[in-house]
Amino acid sequence: MSEFYEMLSKYYDSIFPFSDTTFSFLRKHCPDGGSVLDIGSATGSYVNAFKSYGYDAVGIEPEESLAAGNENVVKGDMRDLPKTFRGRFNLITCIGNTLVHTHSAGEAALALTGFCQSLKPNGKCVVQILNYARILEEGVTELPPIETDQLTFLRSYERTGRYIKFKGRICLGDDVLDSNTFLYPLTAEELRQGALIAGFNRIDFYGDFQGSDFNRSSSFMCVAVLSK
Secondary structure, eight states, rough: OHHHHHHHHTHHHHHHHHOOOHHHHHHHHHHOOOEEETTTTOOOHHHHHHHHHHHHEEEEEEOOHHHOOTTTTEEEOOOOOGGGGOEEEEEEOOOOOOOGGGSSSSHHHHHHHHHHHHHEEEEEEEEEEOOOHHHHEEEEEEEEEESSSSSSSEEEEETTEEOOOOEEEEEETEEEEEEEEEEEEOHHHHHHHHHHHHHHSEEESSSTOOBOOTTTTTTTTEEEEEEO
16 A cells, blocks of 8 residues: 555645535534544645644554654554544544555454544544445446646556455656555445444434435445444
């Protein structure tokens, strides 16, 4: 995975820019300030935004090439959160399709258990992944390209046994950069079951960060709000 995200690191904020809509959705679930943990925080743009609004916010990111230079982001793995995180946060966010970097539904449930244990009573966790039920059933092999003034980011999927091989290509004029990583295509139902196993009491699904209804057959993404 490091090689893939090392390729992305220089252009990450251009390819995946900060979204006011996403941030507003996240803040809605912790409106009065408090403590926030952003898991898979990449360059830390959402952590920085929470900090600017007075939240006690920290990010955790396994890829040094992404987190380098941001004092609000520490290196770490979502499957092994520090014991010092236990019962510490009002809100945990895990967006950007991060949870599917686990290797199975069971491993995703284990990660979610760590999320739940890291929340204060009545805390919430927002998890966003792609709608893999639709991707698997329709045999989706390509995601929409992302185009900026600087580059084009092409994304394709190749089913490999129980995993999906996610292939990324960055086109910078005549220069082309290729890399890939493997993802576990976690479905919304597997996410629901994992959240219940983890100890969450309520799971609400949305189809996007605008709060649209989640539709298994048509939604591009799955946004889950997990309440402890």
